[in-house]
Amino acid sequence: MSATIEPAVVLEARDLTRTFSVGTGWSPKRQTIRAVDDVSFALRAGRVTALVGASGSGKSTIARLLTRIYEPTSGTIRLDGEDVSHLRGRGSLRRYRRQVQMIFQDPFASLNPVKKVVHHLERPLRIHKAVPADRVHERALELLDAVGLVPPEKIAEKYPHELSGGQRQRVAIARALAVEPQVVLADEPISMLDVSIRLGVLNLIAELKQTRDIAFLYITHDLASARYVADEVLVMVAGRIVEQGPTDDVLHRPLHDYTRLLLSAVPDPASGLHADAWSGKGDIERFRGDGTPTALVEERPGHWVRRPVAASDSDDVKEGR
């Protein structure tokens, strides 16, 4: 945040849209849901971008689009300027995924219970031929060390059930780092962990972004942790980004009503015990688009907010980025 020159854009999404059909084939209720609707953002090297929203806002769909688990309905994804939106074939997808790794929410489900820790790290190293075959084991131990699992020799020989949730999530992070990706997508990486060890994982992310210059996308519904770790925040509702900008600016001087609603819903004892009655009841519906054309407008430097627009005055209006 302190640098005046923006670090390089690594991964860029432009006008990304993904729709799903719901309802069964012949049902009259069959309809299309726009899970991700015209979303544009950029992930930069050495930056953590937080993607914040309630459940069902499309956060995880974005992660699945970026890892190319889902195919975008329209829009483009660019890695280092190269269009990767419709990559096909094992080889090219594998090359792409070597650059874009993911950490999942549940470290109890994302590790193979019958394989030792070391297996989880050696496997990606072998598949992606990240290091020569004779260095694979050594490299796996280095990775464990890098994520604070010490002594690595001992941890490597353990099975996932012998580790705590926090340690398991660190293994998942080490696995993501194995192939030296440029981008790591972390989908609610701490929400299943014990409260006392969550900060350790967030601190690890903060450290890795600096030491390895990784671009992180931190997906969460927890605004306080987003504030703790992120440089930039994107606020999503109903598949659209409604506000984005530098973390402090967005969370301290929110421009969009939805961001205010989210902020007011967070229990924050520091802001006063039994704080003012919350007034946002049943308000979420009104943030779903009602068909009025809207666009992201830069109201403060680097701080964009979705506003209704007349079709003509589109000069200040952001058309993707």
Next chain:
Amino acid sequence: MNTVIAEVPPTSATTTRPLVEIDRLVVRYGWGDDACHAVNGISLDIRPGEIVGLAGESGCGKSTIANSIMQILRLPGHVAGGSIRFKGQELLGMKPEDLRRFRWRNVSLVFQSAMNSLNPVTRVGDQFVDMFQAHEKVKKGEALERAGDLLELVGIDRKRLRAYPHELSGGMRQRVIIAMALALRPELLLMDEPTTALDVVVQREILDQIKELQAELGFAVLFITHDLSLLVELSDRIAIMYAGDVVELATAAELFNRPLHPYTAGLMSSFPPLTGERTVMTGIPGTPPDLRNLPTGCTFHPRCPVATAACSTDVPLLRRIEGDRLAACHLAGEVS
């Protein structure tokens, strides 16, 4: 829709008798050397009309307490000592038929994943009818009428009685469960992480609703969660648990303003704030202990930033530090 239960007295101490008295409760999972020491001699009172928060990390015994009150521990879990009294009456060893009447009518329980405990192939209304008919002689029409009133109580249109669970959102299902838990006007509502699976906005709506209903109906609540910041807002008193012991007990405001136990202080600093300066925080080093093999002395000493030599040998008892404040720490009062 009044039931046979006597009205709960107002919050002010018109009665000296606590609603629930947990007395040196010991719960183990398994026997002998392999036993998991889930609850190690906890004493805790819940007064009528009070919201008591119970906080701690997973595995500290929070849910075991709720399950013990409800008497739904499943083997190998068993109460190995102590007693739980409800309005003076011993719950442990109660006859199954009495227990069946006691559950739901006097105490009801809302689980974390309660919204998934609705029967997916039965309409919501019929599930209310089943519940009513299990406890009292009531005609279906009347039961549905009362079910509709309850749904409206938690802010759901009574037309939704015709809905199947999958037609409701997660938050609505959780509210249906809360409505069901309140159906027989229990004096105590046990809530075990009732909002953890929900997002912040829905969580806030439900918490506000619980507070409103509690003020209106006067039931007591034992609210279990790992989210201390939420408890501080909601509860009257908070008990902090660590490795099967209550390590601190205080009013919400006192606890928040000045925690006496280092573990409480650590928990507090595990939640990054939304306001104020952004600083690097550390949480609590280490991980919670293995309940089969608890550390000697104070169970928290291996992770404690201020532990002294005595902490690894002498077990600190929960003692009165000042006023109504209790803490189980040799150094309590000296920790800032």
